[in-house]
Amino acid sequence: xxxxxxxxxxxxxxxxxxxxxxxxxxxxxxxxxxxxxxxxxxxxxxxxxxxxxxxxxxxxxxxxxxxxxxxxxxxxxxxxxxxxxxxxxxxxxxxxxxxxxxxxxxxxxxxxxxxxxxxxxxxxxxxxxxxxxxxxxxxxxxxxxxxxxxxxxxxxxxxxxxxxxxxxxxxxxxxxxxxxxxxxxxxxxxxxxxxxxxxxxxxxxxxxxxxxxxxxxxxxxxxxxxxxxxxxxxxxxxxxxxxxxxxxxxxxxxxxxxxxxxxxxxxxxxxxxxxxxxxxxxxxxxxxxxxxxxxxxxxxxxxxxxxxxxxxxxxxxxxxxxxxxxxxxxxxxxxxxxxxxxxxxxxxxxxxxxxxxxxxxxxxxxxxxxxxxxxxxxxxxxxxxxxxxxxxxxxxxxxxxxxxxxxxxxxxxxxxxxxxxxxxxxxxxxxxxxxxxxxxxxxxxxxxxxxxxxxxxxxxxxxxxxxxxxxxxxxxxxxxxxxxxxxxxxxxxxxxxxxxxxxxxxxxxxxxxxxxxxxxxxxxxxxxxxxxxxxxxxxxxxxxxxxxxxxxxxxxx
Amino acid sequence: xxxxxxxxxxxxxxxxxxxxxxxxxxxxxxxxxxxxxxxxxxxxxxxxxxxxxxxxxxxxxxxxxxxxxxxxxxxxxxxxxxxxxxxxxxxxxxxxxxxxxxxxxxxxxxxxxx
Amino acid sequence: xxxxxxxxxxxxxxxxxxxxxxxxxxxxxxxxxxxxxxxxxxxxxxxxxxxxxxxxxxxxxxxxxxxxxxxxxxxxxxxxxxxxxxxxxxxxxxxxxxxxxxxxxxxxxxxxxxxxxxxxxxxxxxxxxxxxxxxxxxxxxxxxxxxxxxxxxxxxxxxxxxxxxxxxxxxxxxxxxxxxxxxxxxxxxxxxxx
Numbered sequence: 001x002x003x004x005x006x007x008x009x010x011x012x013x014x015x016x017x018x019x020x021x022x023x024x025x026x027x028x029x030x031x032x033x034x035x036x037x038x039x040x041x042x043x044x045x046x047x048x049x050x051x052x053x054x055x056x057x058x059x060x061x062x063x064x065x066x067x068x069x070x071x072x073x074x075x076x077x078x079x080x081x082x083x084x085x086x087x088x089x090x091x092x093x094x095x096x097x098x099x100x101x102x103x104x105x106x107x108x109x110x111x112x113x114x115x116x117x118x119x120x121x122x123x124x125x126x127x128x129x130x131x132x133x134x135x136x137x138x139x140x141x142x143x144x145x146x147x148x149x150x151x152x153x154x155x156x157x158x159x160x161x162x163x164x165x166x167x168x169x170x171x172x173x174x175x176x177x178x179x180x181x182x183x184x185x186x187x188x189x190x191x192x193x194x195x196x197x198x199x200x201x202x203x204x205x206x207x208x209x210x211x212x213x214x215x216x217x218x219x220x221x222x223x224x225x226x227x228x229x230x231x232x233x234x235x236x237x238x239x240x241x242x243x244x245x246x247x248x249x250x251x252x253x254x255x256x257x258x259x260x261x262x263x264x265x266x267x268x269x270x271x272x273x274x275x276x277x278x279x280x281x282x283x284x285x286x287x288x289x290x291x292x293x294x295x296x297x298x299x300x301x302x303x304x305x306x307x308x309x310x311x312x313x314x315x316x317x318x319x320x321x322x323x324x325x326x327x328x329x330x331x332x333x334x335x336x337x338x339x340x341x342x343x344x345x346x347x348x349x350x351x352x353x354x355x356x357x358x359x360x361x362x363x364x365x366x367x368x369x370x371x372x373x374x375x376x377x378x379x380x381x382x383x384x385x386x387x388x389x390x391x392x393x394x395x396x397x398x399x400x401x402x403x404x405x406x407x408x409x410x411x412x413x414x415x416x417x418x419x420x421x422x423x424x425x426x427x428x429x430x431x432x433x434x435x436x437x438x439x440x441x442x443x444x445x446x447x448x449x450x451x452x453x454x455x456x457x458x459x460x461x462x463x464x465x466x467x468x469x470x471x472x473x474x475x476x477x478x479x480x481x482x483x484x485x486x487x488x489x490x491x492x493x494x495x496x497x498x499x500x501x502x503x504x505x506x507x508x509x510x511x512x513x514x515x516x517x518x519x520x521x522x523x524x525x526x527x528x529x530x531x532x533x534x535x536x537x538x539x540x541x542x543x544x545x546x547x548x549x550x551x552x553x554x555x556x557x
Numbered sequence: 558x559x560x561x562x563x564x565x566x567x568x569x570x571x572x573x574x575x576x577x578x579x580x581x582x583x584x585x586x587x588x589x590x591x592x593x594x595x596x597x598x599x600x601x602x603x604x605x606x607x608x609x610x611x612x613x614x615x616x617x618x619x620x621x622x623x624x625x626x627x628x629x630x631x632x633x634x635x636x637x638x639x640x641x642x643x644x645x646x647x648x649x650x651x652x653x654x655x656x657x658x659x660x661x662x663x664x665x666x667x668x669x670x671x
Numbered sequence: 672x673x674x675x676x677x678x679x680x681x682x683x684x685x686x687x688x689x690x691x692x693x694x695x696x697x698x699x700x701x702x703x704x705x706x707x708x709x710x711x712x713x714x715x716x717x718x719x720x721x722x723x724x725x726x727x728x729x730x731x732x733x734x735x736x737x738x739x740x741x742x743x744x745x746x747x748x749x750x751x752x753x754x755x756x757x758x759x760x761x762x763x764x765x766x767x768x769x770x771x772x773x774x775x776x777x778x779x780x781x782x783x784x785x786x787x788x789x790x791x792x793x794x795x796x797x798x799x800x801x802x803x804x805x806x807x808x809x810x811x812x813x814x815x816x817x818x819x820x821x822x823x824x825x826x827x828x829x830x831x832x833x834x835x836x837x838x839x840x841x842x843x844x845x846x847x848x849x850x851x852x853x854x855x856x857x858x859x860x861x862x863x864x865x
Contacts, residue, residue: 003793019602020602022604023602023603023604023607024602025601025602025603025606026599036575037575039574040574040575041571043570043571044567044568044571044574047570048567051563064563067603069564073738083573083666104597104599105595105599106598107686107689107690108607109600109692110600110603110606111606111747112608112609113603113606114605114606114609114675117606117607117609117610117611118607118613118614121611121613121614121617122614122617124614125614125617125618125621127568128618129562130567130568131568131621153624155621158620158621158622158623159618159622161621162617162618162620162621163617163621164613165617166613166614166617169613172697174608174696175697176693176694177690179689180686180689180690180693184683184684184689185686190795210693210696210697210700211696211697211700212700213697214698214700214701214703214704215701215703215704215707216701216704217701217704218701218702218703218704218705218707218708219704220703221705221804222708222804224620225793225800225804226800228620229793229794230793230794231793231796231800231804232796232797232799232800233708233792233797233800233801233804235710238795238796238797239712239716239796239797240712240800241712241715243713244708244711247707247711248704248707248708251704253708267566302750314640321603363808372671404663420624428597429829465679485576514593515593516593516594516597516599518594520594533825645818647826649822649826652826653826653831655831656826656831660836
């Protein structure tokens with residue numbers, strides 16, 4: 001074996017676990033770090049959501065003033081999107097993608113660690129606004145001239161800008177890593193069209209991150225220059241254009257929402273086949289649909305700007321409606337996968353079905369908003385808030401929980417308790433719909449978003465109360481989840497390599513895997529190498545694999 | 558003032574939550590050292606990512622906290638630049654050391670040769 | 672760059688170069704965002720477009736054109752360095768790296784000097800803002816390239832590059848050519864397209 005610095009010697013394990021985790025470059029540990037960090041920000045931003053919903057339950061300002069409320073919804077949005085939902089999927093992808101590819105690690109392990117550590121630091125920068133007189137309060141979208149120095153004085157907005165720049169840079173470095181790994185480090189026999197679907201969605205997601213995030217960075221820098229160095233990018237009083245901010249922001253912002261949802265759709269596409277005991281219907285169509293969504297996502301940004309008056313409405317309505325087609329293809333592929341399958345309703349499966357149904361509702365409200373005349377009435381109302389939460393929470397966040405229940409056994413060697421999991425799911429499902437379904441009506445009735453208070457005569461009070469009750473139910477549903485995680489880690493039911501009878505390569509190694517991931521790999525002849533391995537004696541299936549030996553890499557011992 | 562108190566409370570809650578989850582996750586993590594198959598090299602741990610991230614964070618803070626009459630908040634920027642430069646120097650030295658070990662250290666097949 | 676070791680023989684396009692190309696595409700999008708602000712401001716500006724009154728209009732002499740020629744020739748010297756090490760000539764590699772580095776430093780100093788004589792600043796209206804933001808970030812990228820070249824020169828001095836093991840030189844050369852191309856686009860936009 002090699003010299004001590006290139007292979008793990010026993011002295012690695014005499015160090016404290018703190019040092020081990022601080023200096024790790026192992027993609028599995030980094031994945032866990034991503035997930036833990038993301039959930040910390042999830043709970044923080046969730047508390048902010050409770051602040052918002054508590055204040056809005058009944059008319060009148062009972063708990064916070066307008067300034068605090070503005071900071072609450074700004075930080076809630078910013079932290080949920082940039083510090084929870086995108087990084088948590090980066091974390092799952094970090095853990096799972098090299099395993100699914102049969103690779104020993106990511107292409108650039110140290111840059112992988114760097115990408116992680118920039119996240120808590122960037123998040124700290126953003127949140128530290130609270131300690132210096134007020135966090136950013138201009139909405140997660142940072143529209144000008146509200147975020148100019150004149151209307152957002154103080155360091156909170158500057159910290160928001162710098163924190164997002166740090167987080168954005170981390171994402172871009174991560175995307176270089178993922179794309180290089182996927183293109184260059186697949187196991188022998190794994191062609192691009194034999195990769196698991198989750199890897200395909202990660203590929204397109206990371207390509208979007210690579211190309212869209214730098215545009216946000218450019219815009220953030222421009223805003224920083226305006227605020228601090230007397231720049232004139234967006235300030236109309238000195239020749240700048242506030243609409244330019246919207247263009248630059250949404251050119252990033254729309255691909256961003258596909259960055260959020262695509263990994264969740266990928267996870268659903270992994271879970272449904274396993275728990276239907278059937279292959280994914282239409283693998284190739286799914287791949288092309290994912291690529292189409294990625295490409296189209298760059299052509300629709302101005303649908304966030306229909307009411308500015310500067311947008312060529314027919315084009316953007318058309319392109320936005322068009323992007324619903326590949327999304328619909330995925331929906332039908334999933335239905336066809338479930339059709340006549342032997343369904344097993346584990347918690348992971350329930351969450352995957354939850355993603356399908358909730359994302360369907362969110363997608364439909366999205367297509368409604370795509371029609372410019374409809375958008376004229378619903379822009380900046382609670383209808384948009386309902387839509388974005390159905391896709392972000394009902395789609396992406398439920399996908400996060402699906403991933404958690406599905407891959408927890410692989411990561412820890414223990415299976416989460418199914419009874420507690422089901423309690424978590426149903427409480428979350430009911431609470432989520434209670435919170436957000438009524439918001440469609442609130443929006444149609446004209447309730448604007450981002451307001452701290454509303455008139456008692458508006459007739460919105462009852463629905464706001466229902467929505468707030470739902471929000472507290474969502475919060476309560478996190479209790480069985482956290483209890484489940486902690487008790488399982490301490491003393492949960494142990495599992496072997498492949499508790500779910502999965503299809504993909506992460507189930508071909510121990511739970512948790514060794515540092516170097518695989519001692520040996522099965523032959524790879526399709527997108528379901530583990531299924532093929534289990535059925536290798538079935539002459540109807542891949543006759544060339546009948547009685548195949550499993551070996552490519554030999555273990556030392 | 559209410560903002561600050563709320564901020565501290567939320568931050569404290571988040572830190573406690575992280576600590577609790579990390580503590581319960583980290584227990585029982587130590588695995589016996591295993592030998593990878595030949596040709597598979599597992600990179601050792603490194604402080605460089607934390608150093609680079611810290612440098613970047615300090616630089617960001619230095620720019621964000623800038624007083625109105627100066628170009629940046631020097632209290633953060635100078636240490637940030639310092640950490641960054643230290644990180645850069647350490648990275649170059651690590652690269653050199655690894656190159657030397659790959660070329661003249663192990664004799665596994667084709668590992669250091671691109 | 673550190674030693675990468677996959678589990679099988681490495682074939683095809685080297686991993687560090689794939690990483691550099693991907694990184695450069697993100698940089699294209701970054702500069703694209705900045706160029707978008709330039710063109711947007713230009714398109715909606717009422718009045719004559721250029722430095723504010725009181726400052727000289729932009730001229731390609733005596734600074735802008737010479738530093739352009741300097742940067743373009745540095746791409747040629749960079750390529751000479753790459754060709755040298757592909758042939759295994761470590762000494763010529765060092766020489767061409769030092770020349771490229773010197774030309775890069777000349778560019779940055781020329782740009783910095785230009786800033787002192789232009790007569791307007793970043794806070795002097797939209798033109799000043801977009802001009803300094805674009806040229807400033809480009810200059811910073813050239814400086815980053817200079818740092819990379821210095822590291823390469825030091826490593827070449829220690830004999831760390833050979834004909835079959837010099838991927839870092841190739842990667843930095845990609846970056847350097849990219850920085851040159853961005854400057855050509857910027858120079859044409861600022862000084863000719865106007």
